[in-house]
Amino acid sequence: MKLLKGLLITVIVLGAIGAVGYYFVNKYIEDRAVEYVEQDLDDNNIAMARDYVDNSPSLKAYISEGADANLEELPFQTREEATRAVMKKLSLQEMQAIQAKAADGMSEAEAMELAETFEDKLTDEEMLALKAIIYKELYE
Numbered sequence: 001m002k003l004l005k006g007l008l009i010t011v012i013v014l015g016a017i018g019a020v021g022y023y024f025v026n027k028y029i030e031d032r033a034v035e036y037v038e039q040d041l042d043d044n045n046i047a048m049a050r051d052y053v054d055n056s057p058s059l060k061a062y063i064s065e066g067a068d069a070n071l072e073e074l075p076f077q078t079r080e081e082a083t084r085a086v087m088k089k090l091s092l093q094e095m096q097a098i099q100a101k102a103a104d105g106m107s108e109a110e111a112m113e114l115a116e117t118f119e120d121k122l123t124d125e126e127m128l129a130l131k132a133i134i135y136k137e138l139y140e
Contacts, residue, residue: 030084050138056108062115063138066131074129082133089121 053060071077076085
């Protein structure tokens with residue numbers, strides 16, 4: 001009986017350690033991704049993104065849907081919160097594929113295809129918040 005009790009306590013302690021470790025590892029990865037996004041989006045990159053959107057009528061119209069949205073009524077209000085929300089909804093492989101496409105440059109059709117990927121993963125409110133944040137970052 002003592003052996004069973006000791007084994008049960010050991011399993012519970014190891015399970016708790018594993019759960020806490022899992023939480024902190026995920027939190028660390030999210031923090032690193034947010035830092036990466038912050039560093040990557042300097043003024044020059046934002047200007048390039050604005051030019052890209054301005055030269056793509058369908059993409060500009062798509063993002064402009066968030067122009068009049070009230071961020072305070074939406075699920076997230078900042079770039080950091082949006083990054084965390086997207087990271088929770090997309091797999092690591094999907095994020096790597098998106099990053100690779102973005103690094104190689106995307107056509108307007110590929111950008112709209114990417115938007116469809118986000119629409120499949122995010123709720124309508126989350127998509128509106130994402131559009132509003134993107135619009136705010138590019139034009140305000």
